Amino acid sequence: MKKILIINASARSLDSQSRKLTDYFIGYLKSIMINKTIIYRDLGNSEIPHISQQWIEADIKSDKERTSEEQDVLMLSDQYIKELHDADIIILATPMYNWSIPSTLKAYIDQIMRLNKIFTINTERGKQRYQGLLKEKNLVLILSRGSSGYEVGERNEYMNFQNTYLKFVFGIMGIQNLHEISINGTSKDPAELKIEMKKAEIQTQNLVDKLFYEKQ
Numbered sequence: 001m002k003k004i005l006i007i008n009a010s011a012r013s014l015d016s017q018s019r020k021l022t023d024y025f026i027g028y029l030k031s032i033m034i035n036k037t038i039i040y041r042d043l044g045n046s047e048i049p050h051i052s053q054q055w056i057e058a059d060i061k062s063d064k065e066r067t068s069e070e071q072d073v074l075m076l077s078d079q080y081i082k083e084l085h086d087a088d089i090i091i092l093a094t095p096m097y098n099w100s101i102p103s104t105l106k107a108y109i110d111q112i113m114r115l116n117k118i119f120t121i122n123t124e125r126g127k128q129r130y131q132g133l134l135k136e137k138n139l140v141l142i143l144s145r146g147s148s149g150y151e152v153g154e155r156n157e158y159m160n161f162q163n164t165y166l167k168f169v170f171g172i173m174g175i176q177n178l179h180e181i182s183i184n185g186t187s188k189d190p191a192e193l194k195i196e197m198k199k200a201e202i203q204t205q206n207l208v209d210k211l212f213y214e215k216q
Protein backbone atom coordinates (compact mmCIF):
# COMPACT_ATOMS: atom_id res chain seq x y z
CA MET A 1 0.00 0.00 0.00
CA LYS A 2 1.36 3.43 -0.96
CA LYS A 3 1.80 5.96 1.83
CA ILE A 4 1.29 9.58 0.92
CA LEU A 5 2.33 12.52 3.05
CA ILE A 6 0.66 15.82 2.23
CA ILE A 7 2.29 19.00 3.53
CA ASN A 8 0.46 22.30 3.07
CA ALA A 9 2.26 25.57 3.77
CA SER A 10 -0.20 28.24 2.64
CA ALA A 11 -1.30 30.55 5.44
CA ARG A 12 -4.67 30.77 3.69
CA SER A 13 -7.33 28.23 4.43
CA LEU A 14 -9.79 29.98 2.08
CA ASP A 15 -9.03 30.58 -1.61
CA SER A 16 -5.59 29.00 -1.43
CA GLN A 17 -4.70 27.83 -4.93
CA SER A 18 -2.01 25.44 -3.70
CA ARG A 19 -4.50 23.83 -1.29
CA LYS A 20 -7.09 23.63 -4.09
CA LEU A 21 -4.64 21.80 -6.32
CA THR A 22 -3.68 19.45 -3.47
CA ASP A 23 -7.38 18.64 -3.01
CA TYR A 24 -7.66 18.04 -6.75
CA PHE A 25 -4.64 15.70 -6.58
CA ILE A 26 -6.21 13.66 -3.79
CA GLY A 27 -9.68 13.73 -5.40
CA TYR A 28 -8.30 12.39 -8.68
CA LEU A 29 -6.22 9.80 -6.85
CA LYS A 30 -9.25 8.60 -4.88
CA SER A 31 -11.22 8.23 -8.11
CA ILE A 32 -8.68 5.76 -9.52
CA MET A 33 -7.08 4.03 -6.58
CA ILE A 34 -8.20 2.53 -3.30
CA ASN A 35 -5.10 1.14 -1.62
CA LYS A 36 -3.36 4.07 0.01
CA THR A 37 -2.77 5.78 3.34
CA ILE A 38 -2.78 9.57 3.48
CA ILE A 39 -1.17 11.58 6.27
CA TYR A 40 -1.77 15.35 6.41
CA ARG A 41 0.74 17.76 7.88
CA ASP A 42 -0.48 21.34 7.91
CA LEU A 43 2.22 23.95 8.35
CA GLY A 44 0.39 27.08 7.21
CA ASN A 45 -2.20 26.98 9.97
CA SER A 46 -0.05 25.62 12.80
CA GLU A 47 2.64 26.86 15.13
CA ILE A 48 5.87 25.29 13.94
CA PRO A 49 8.42 25.86 16.72
CA HIS A 50 11.68 27.52 15.80
CA ILE A 51 14.77 25.65 16.83
CA SER A 52 16.35 26.94 20.08
CA GLN A 53 19.53 26.67 22.19
CA GLN A 54 18.01 23.66 23.97
CA TRP A 55 16.97 22.06 20.66
CA ILE A 56 20.49 22.41 19.19
CA GLU A 57 22.13 20.99 22.33
CA ALA A 58 19.71 18.06 22.36
CA ASP A 59 20.19 17.39 18.65
CA ILE A 60 24.00 17.14 18.96
CA LYS A 61 23.72 14.35 21.54
CA SER A 62 23.15 10.72 20.63
CA ASP A 63 19.69 9.21 21.23
CA LYS A 64 21.00 7.41 24.35
CA GLU A 65 22.61 10.51 25.92
CA ARG A 66 19.51 12.70 25.91
CA THR A 67 17.63 13.52 29.08
CA SER A 68 13.87 13.04 29.02
CA GLU A 69 13.49 16.84 28.80
CA GLU A 70 15.72 16.89 25.72
CA GLN A 71 13.75 14.04 24.19
CA ASP A 72 10.63 16.13 24.65
CA VAL A 73 12.24 19.10 22.90
CA LEU A 74 12.92 16.91 19.85
CA MET A 75 9.63 15.02 19.94
CA LEU A 76 7.92 17.03 17.22
CA SER A 77 11.02 16.94 15.03
CA ASP A 78 11.19 13.15 15.45
CA GLN A 79 7.55 12.90 14.44
CA TYR A 80 8.04 15.03 11.31
CA ILE A 81 11.08 12.93 10.35
CA LYS A 82 9.22 9.65 10.87
CA GLU A 83 6.39 10.86 8.63
CA LEU A 84 8.92 11.61 5.88
CA HIS A 85 10.67 8.24 6.18
CA ASP A 86 7.34 6.38 6.21
CA ALA A 87 6.03 8.08 3.06
CA ASP A 88 6.45 6.74 -0.47
CA ILE A 89 5.18 9.96 -1.99
CA ILE A 90 5.52 13.41 -0.41
CA ILE A 91 3.34 16.19 -1.73
CA LEU A 92 4.56 19.60 -0.65
CA ALA A 93 2.24 22.47 -1.56
CA THR A 94 3.58 25.93 -0.92
CA PRO A 95 3.12 29.53 -2.01
CA MET A 96 5.90 31.88 -2.93
CA TYR A 97 6.16 34.49 -0.15
CA ASN A 98 8.63 37.33 -0.67
CA TRP A 99 10.30 35.43 -3.52
CA SER A 100 10.98 32.49 -1.23
CA ILE A 101 9.01 30.11 0.99
CA PRO A 102 6.70 30.83 3.97
CA SER A 103 8.57 31.09 7.27
CA THR A 104 6.51 28.18 8.65
CA LEU A 105 7.95 25.93 5.96
CA LYS A 106 11.47 27.17 6.72
CA ALA A 107 10.90 26.45 10.44
CA TYR A 108 9.74 22.93 9.45
CA ILE A 109 12.87 22.40 7.31
CA ASP A 110 15.05 23.48 10.26
CA GLN A 111 13.20 20.92 12.40
CA ILE A 112 13.77 18.03 9.97
CA MET A 113 17.28 18.76 8.65
CA ARG A 114 19.09 16.59 11.19
CA LEU A 115 22.42 14.81 10.83
CA ASN A 116 22.12 11.00 10.80
CA LYS A 117 18.32 11.25 10.70
CA ILE A 118 17.79 12.85 7.29
CA PHE A 119 21.32 13.13 5.91
CA THR A 120 24.87 12.09 6.71
CA ILE A 121 28.19 13.77 5.96
CA ASN A 122 30.95 11.96 4.16
CA THR A 123 34.39 13.33 5.09
CA GLU A 124 36.31 11.23 2.54
CA ARG A 125 38.05 13.34 -0.09
CA GLY A 126 36.54 13.22 -3.53
CA LYS A 127 33.29 11.72 -2.27
CA GLN A 128 29.88 13.37 -2.33
CA ARG A 129 29.83 15.37 0.96
CA TYR A 130 26.13 15.07 1.83
CA GLN A 131 24.29 11.77 1.61
CA GLY A 132 20.55 11.92 1.96
CA LEU A 133 18.65 9.27 3.86
CA LEU A 134 15.25 9.83 2.23
CA LYS A 135 15.67 7.20 -0.45
CA GLU A 136 13.38 5.98 -3.23
CA LYS A 137 10.69 8.52 -2.65
CA ASN A 138 8.85 10.81 -5.00
CA LEU A 139 8.47 14.45 -4.06
CA VAL A 140 5.75 16.48 -5.74
CA LEU A 141 6.12 20.25 -5.38
CA ILE A 142 2.88 22.18 -5.87
CA LEU A 143 3.95 25.81 -6.21
CA SER A 144 1.65 28.84 -6.22
CA ARG A 145 2.80 32.36 -7.09
CA GLY A 146 1.00 35.67 -7.43
CA SER A 147 3.10 36.70 -10.40
CA SER A 148 4.79 34.71 -13.17
CA GLY A 149 7.98 34.47 -15.24
CA TYR A 150 10.00 32.70 -12.52
CA GLU A 151 11.05 29.62 -14.47
CA VAL A 152 14.50 29.02 -15.99
CA GLY A 153 15.13 31.47 -18.84
CA GLU A 154 12.17 33.67 -17.91
CA ARG A 155 12.32 37.33 -16.91
CA ASN A 156 11.94 36.81 -13.15
CA GLU A 157 14.16 33.75 -12.85
CA TYR A 158 16.70 35.68 -10.74
CA MET A 159 14.01 36.45 -8.12
CA ASN A 160 13.05 32.83 -7.56
CA PHE A 161 14.28 31.42 -4.25
CA GLN A 162 11.23 29.17 -3.90
CA ASN A 163 11.59 25.97 -5.95
CA THR A 164 15.34 26.55 -6.40
CA TYR A 165 15.81 26.32 -2.60
CA LEU A 166 13.34 23.45 -2.16
CA LYS A 167 14.95 21.40 -4.92
CA PHE A 168 18.37 21.93 -3.37
CA VAL A 169 17.46 21.17 0.24
CA PHE A 170 15.32 18.10 -0.55
CA GLY A 171 18.13 16.95 -2.85
CA ILE A 172 20.47 17.00 0.17
CA MET A 173 17.88 14.87 1.98
CA GLY A 174 18.22 12.27 -0.78
CA ILE A 175 15.16 12.99 -2.91
CA GLN A 176 15.98 12.17 -6.50
CA ASN A 177 12.53 11.85 -8.02
CA LEU A 178 11.15 15.34 -7.99
CA HIS A 179 8.08 16.58 -9.87
CA GLU A 180 6.87 20.16 -10.06
CA ILE A 181 3.46 21.61 -10.80
CA SER A 182 3.27 25.41 -10.77
CA ILE A 183 0.28 27.73 -10.61
CA ASN A 184 1.57 31.08 -11.77
CA GLY A 185 -0.15 34.48 -11.78
CA THR A 186 -2.72 33.77 -9.06
CA SER A 187 -3.11 37.54 -8.43
CA LYS A 188 -4.08 38.18 -12.05
CA ASP A 189 -7.40 38.21 -13.84
CA PRO A 190 -9.76 35.39 -12.64
CA ALA A 191 -10.27 34.18 -16.23
CA GLU A 192 -6.50 33.80 -16.68
CA LEU A 193 -6.23 32.03 -13.34
CA LYS A 194 -8.94 29.59 -14.43
CA ILE A 195 -6.87 28.68 -17.51
CA GLU A 196 -3.71 28.35 -15.39
CA MET A 197 -5.53 26.11 -12.90
CA LYS A 198 -6.92 23.90 -15.69
CA LYS A 199 -3.38 23.47 -17.01
CA ALA A 200 -2.18 22.51 -13.53
CA GLU A 201 -5.05 20.01 -13.14
CA ILE A 202 -4.12 18.27 -16.41
CA GLN A 203 -0.49 18.09 -15.27
CA THR A 204 -1.73 16.64 -11.97
CA GLN A 205 -3.75 13.91 -13.71
CA ASN A 206 -0.76 12.96 -15.89
CA LEU A 207 1.52 12.83 -12.85
CA VAL A 208 -0.89 10.73 -10.78
CA ASP A 209 -1.28 8.30 -13.70
CA LYS A 210 2.50 8.08 -13.99
CA LEU A 211 3.19 7.66 -10.27
CA PHE A 212 0.41 5.23 -9.46
CA TYR A 213 -0.30 3.30 -12.66
CA GLU A 214 2.83 2.97 -14.73
CA LYS A 215 4.86 1.34 -11.94
CA GLN A 216 2.22 -1.22 -10.94
Ligand SMILES: Cc1cc2nc3c(=O)[nH]c(=O)nc-3n(C[C@H](O)[C@H](O)[C@H](O)COP(=O)(O)O)c2cc1C
Pocket residue numbers: 010011012015016017018019094095096097098099100144145146147148186187
Ligand atom coordinates in the same frame (compact mmCIF):
# COMPACT_ATOMS: atom_id res chain seq x y z
C1 LIG B 1 3.06 37.60 2.44
C2 LIG B 1 2.95 37.33 0.96
C3 LIG B 1 4.07 37.46 0.17
C4 LIG B 1 3.99 37.18 -1.21
N1 LIG B 1 5.09 37.30 -1.98
C5 LIG B 1 5.03 37.00 -3.30
C6 LIG B 1 6.19 37.07 -4.14
O1 LIG B 1 7.28 37.36 -3.71
N2 LIG B 1 6.04 36.77 -5.44
C7 LIG B 1 4.84 36.41 -6.00
O2 LIG B 1 4.77 36.14 -7.19
N3 LIG B 1 3.73 36.32 -5.22
C8 LIG B 1 3.80 36.60 -3.91
N4 LIG B 1 2.68 36.50 -3.12
C9 LIG B 1 1.44 35.99 -3.72
C10 LIG B 1 1.25 34.51 -3.44
O3 LIG B 1 2.36 33.76 -3.90
C11 LIG B 1 -0.02 34.02 -4.13
O4 LIG B 1 -1.12 34.71 -3.59
C12 LIG B 1 -0.23 32.52 -4.00
O5 LIG B 1 -1.37 32.17 -4.73
C13 LIG B 1 -0.40 32.14 -2.54
O6 LIG B 1 -0.61 30.75 -2.43
P1 LIG B 1 -2.05 30.20 -2.01
O7 LIG B 1 -3.00 30.65 -3.11
O8 LIG B 1 -1.92 28.72 -1.98
O9 LIG B 1 -2.41 30.78 -0.69
C14 LIG B 1 2.75 36.78 -1.76
C15 LIG B 1 1.62 36.67 -0.93
C16 LIG B 1 1.72 36.93 0.41
C17 LIG B 1 0.50 36.79 1.29
